[in-house]
Amino acid sequence: MTLFGTSGIRGPVGETVTADLALSVGRALGVDSDRVVVGRDPRASGEYLQSALVAGLRESGTDVVDVGVASTPTVGRAVGWRDADAGVSVTASHNPPEDNGLKLWQPSGQAFDTERRETIEERIAADAFDPAAWDAVGALDSWDARARHAEALRAEVDGDSLDRHVIVDVGNGAGGVTVGVLQSLGCRVETLNAQQDGAFPGRPSEPTPENCQSLATLVAQSDADVGIAHDGDADRMRAVAADGTYLTGDALLALFARDAADPGERVAVPVDTSLAVADYLAEIDVDVEYTPVGDVYVAEAASEPGVAFGGEPSGAWIWPDRTLCPDGPLAAIRAVALDAERPLADRLADVPTYPIRRDSVEVAEKGAVMDRVRAQVAETYDDVTTLDGVRVDLGDAWFLLRASGTQSLVRVTAEARDADRADAVLSTARDLLADARSA
Known part of the structure; x- marks a missing residue:
């Protein structure tokens, strides 16, 4: 089960994001959290999603600091200000209004990293939750973090x-x-x-x-x-x-x-x-x-x-x-x-601007194709970064081949300090992708 993307849990309300999911996240986060800050953006669905999240946290015995409708950075920074163990923003950020989501924050203001996200997912999948005793439920406190x-x-x-x-x-x-x-x-x-x-x-x-x-x-x-x-x-x-x-x-x-x-x-x-x-x-x-x-x-x-x-x-x-x-x-x-x-x-006016070229290529088996791209690039180029896709630094130019996280596409980006060079580098990157697709 994969609930989290790099920006937390996000998707259509009533499909990917439900009150049941918010309740489960609250219960999972409450396993090892004594205090959690929660807030939301103005989406109408956020009100009941936050209520479900808070219910799961308090049922776990976790105290909740509710900052109400507030910006995500207000929520993220409030975790440290209130000496909390974590924070949750109920938001889909820049997504359309039919979406919502949950983004989890550490006391430093950093979003939950891969290990912490996986821990929450594993707890939800295993239903690893023990409710607090009737007289040990978490307290609820409202606080004006915006001030x-x-x-x-x-x-x-x-x-x-x-x-x-x-x-x-x-x-x-x-x-x-x-x-x-x-x-x-x-x-x-x-x-x-x-x-x-x-x-x-x-x-x-x-x-x-x-x-x-x-x-x-x-x-x-x-x-x-x-x-x-x-x-x-x-x-x-x-x-x-x-x-x-x-x-x-x-x-x-x-x-x-x-x-x-x-x-x-x-x-x-x-x-x-x-x-x-x-x-x-x-x-x-x-x-x-x-x-x-x-x-x-x-x-x-x-x-x-x-x-x-x-x-x-x-x-x-x-x-x-x-x-x-x-x-x-x-x-x-x-x-x-x-x-x-x-x-x-x-x-x-002091910042240079260079021609950048972008393309997207439909690829059925993008994972296997990108594996072949990595192997091919490693044999051909010296300065290669594989942190996210394959980025090749050519000194006077660079290109990036990166699989879409949501679609059957590989995105191709090339940039150089002049237009002809940018076009040539894009062509090179596309040829590499074509070879990998046909291999």
């Missing part, structure tokens, strides 16, 4: 106020803490989609360039300095510069990483990150450390000594000296502070 989160965010800015005009697209989600903190720091703040609504009527939850067109247009046509966008649970953050330019994930990663890291330190990034990030950071003697795709893997790498920052181009940003949970509101404060020092558009 503590806001206090921590305000502490990120020393001295003078930020004095920026910021438009925040909350996406009808749980990221309203960003608005209040920016206002308290002296910003003039306008909002889009600020009303919490788990149906996400204003725009789809994921803050992609297409979904943030209204934000980009409003920033460009006003005197705003920065635009900020969150997903439904605000673990993600994307930014728009004053001229209406939506910053790519790679560009924002480069800017955050360069601000966070000192010469000789490292930055954790997934294997599909643009070569531009490594080039931009090399200018200040900062190296990149590649991880599998997924913020849980970036967080694991970011917890290592000498790693100053971790980020995913999808919008998950991790400052390990603060928390190992991707914190969208923290990223928003950092982005506005960077703009106050020097406009994001000016900073963006």
Whole structure:
């Protein structure tokens, strides 16, 4: 049985995600937890899923700290603040409203790693649960973790106020803490989609360039300095510069990483990150450390000594000296502070951009095909990474062959510093995949 993906349990409500499953997760987590923090995003299904989760925890004798509707980073950081053993966010993050899920957190703010996820799955499969005695059930306590989160965010800015005009697209989600903190720091703040609504009527939850067109247009046509966008649970953050330019994930990663890291330190990034990030950071003697795709893997790498920052181009940003949970509101404060020092558009001009090519190939037996790709690549190339798929570094270019986790596809990515080279490398990668399919 495999319940967990890299982002926790997630799927359609009533099919993959049910109250029965939430109850089982609560019981399994309660086996060795004395106190657990729980919270949820605004999805309507979250209310009863959280109730079932809490019932399972309390039935196990585990005390519960309920933070209500709150951003996922609020929940993740509250685990340590309340000296709890774990935390659970009832959320499907940027997924559509018909989905929901459960994501589990360690006291460090890091999501449950592979070993911890497997332990929960094994307990559920074995029904390894002993209810507490009638007079030993867990207590339930409500706590305003959002106020503590806001206090921590305000502490990120020393001295003078930020004095920026910021438009925040909350996406009808749980990221309203960003608005209040920016206002308290002296910003003039306008909002889009600020009303919490788990149906996400204003725009789809994921803050992609297409979904943030209204934000980009409003920033460009006003005197705003920065635009900020969150997903439904605000673990993600994307930014728009004053001229209406939506910053790519790679560009924002480069800017955050360069601000966070000192010469000789490292930055954790997934294997599909643009070569531009490594080039931009090399200018200040900062190296990149590649991880599998997924913020849980970036967080694991970011917890290592000498790693100053971790980020995913999808919008998950991790400052390990603060928390190992991707914190969208923290990223928003950092982005506005960077703009106050020097406009994001000016900073963006310093980050190189390279042509990147992407393709997806339907493959019936993707596991066997990828095994053959690995063997073939190992015989041909020297600089090969197999953390997540197969990534080949060619020095002036790279390519990645990676099986989809949900579809019968192998995704092919190639990047170089000029367009002709990128096209040639993509062709090489596709030929390797074709050979592996026909073998």
